[in-house]
Amino acid sequence: MITVLRCAVLALFISAGVQAQTASPEQVPAPAVAKTVHPEVKAPVAAKVSVTFPPGAGVMHIPLAQSKKTLEVFTYQPAGADETTPVVMVMTGVDRNAATYRNDWMTVADQYHLRVVVPHFSEQDFPGAGGYNLGNLVDSKTHHRQPKSQWAFSIVDNIFTTLQKQGVTSQKQYYLFGNSAGCQFVHRMLTLLPQPNVKAAVCAAAGWWTLPDTDQRWPYGLREAPVAVSQQQLDDYFAKPVLIAVGAEDDDPENHLLRKSKQAMAQGANRLDRAESYFTTSQQRAEQNNTPFNWHFVDLSDVGHSGSKMSVFAAGQFAWFEQHNAFHL
Numbered sequence: 001m002i003t004v005l006r007c008a009v010l011a012l013f014i015s016a017g018v019q020a021q022t023a024s025p026e027q028v029p030a031p032a033v034a035k036t037v038h039p040e041v042k043a044p045v046a047a048k049v050s051v052t053f054p055p056g057a058g059v060m061h062i063p064l065a066q067s068k069k070t071l072e073v074f075t076y077q078p079a080g081a082d083e084t085t086p087v088v089m090v091m092t093g094v095d096r097n098a099a100t101y102r103n104d105w106m107t108v109a110d111q112y113h114l115r116v117v118v119p120h121f122s123e124q125d126f127p128g129a130g131g132y133n134l135g136n137l138v139d140s141k142t143h144h145r146q147p148k149s150q151w152a153f154s155i156v157d158n159i160f161t162t163l164q165k166q167g168v169t170s171q172k173q174y175y176l177f178g179n180s181a182g183c184q185f186v187h188r189m190l191t192l193l194p195q196p197n198v199k200a201a202v203c204a205a206a207g208w209w210t211l212p213d214t215d216q217r218w219p220y221g222l223r224e225a226p227v228a229v230s231q232q233q234l235d236d237y238f239a240k241p242v243l244i245a246v247g248a249e250d251d252d253p254e255n256h257l258l259r260k261s262k263q264a265m266a267q268g269a270n271r272l273d274r275a276e277s278y279f280t281t282s283q284q285r286a287e288q289n290n291t292p293f294n295w296h297f298v299d300l301s302d303v304g305h306s307g308s309k310m311s312v313f314a315a316g317q318f319a320w321f322e323q324h325n326a327f328h329l
Helices: 098-112 152-165 181-192 231-239 271-288 307-324
Strands: 005-007 056-063 070-077 087-091 115-120 174-179 198-204 242-247 295-300
Touching (some): 070 152, 087 152, 087 181, 087 307, 174 181, 181 198, 242 271, 242 307
Parallel strands (some): 087 115, 087 174
């Protein structure tokens, strides 16, 4: 049994612009793997695009590779921020309300001096749970595997690469945060995307998880996943500083948005149980493979399913990590 670290949450939270984010309830069938594999294009952001980080609250439009479409990216940077300021990539909940998440981060970004980047993966361009929660690995119409350039995971990582190449940031890596459906995105990105430029991650309150083993069929595990994951990738993931967080009161088994498939229920009856189960399973896999495990688990006292409260908590953790190279637990 693991020892669950319990944190007292700061008494003063930022007023949330929205209600708590929830995980997507869609049932997503295991995608068929195409026999013809598309060539993998490394950079999904179009070349020779001038990118400027707007002052204060702003929006960037990033052209997508192999497409005439652009990705809307909501941003915030405090006064005095420059290329040396730490960057946090924030993944939204199921509503994909990037502007609201950006707004929720503004006060803590001022407090901790952080640059905030919130990609908006629209339902139109990245439909359903497959398009967002599962990273857009498979075309929803053809069921063929997408080129790597079109994975939502790759797009996030390469937004940062573009900022680096154009001198917008001199940071070597970025912090990654996701709540609810955003946590689904974050943990699958760290599992499936080789060598992401992530310094540390906070993954909060996912409704259900993809376990880092082949005991379960995709998307509840890696068996028959559309993307092969090597043992080295899993070792790298286990070694990365990751904080699995969940509210101590996020334990409602009757929440109508909580996935209740047989495989999801095997992970636990509620988000609290499922988060602890994911952490424990991952820790066991790391021990079995004799690989370093640099994760932590925390349930936050007096917190339910709240994207705004988790954002405040994550900002404080990233600020501490920037100074001490460790989470503050």
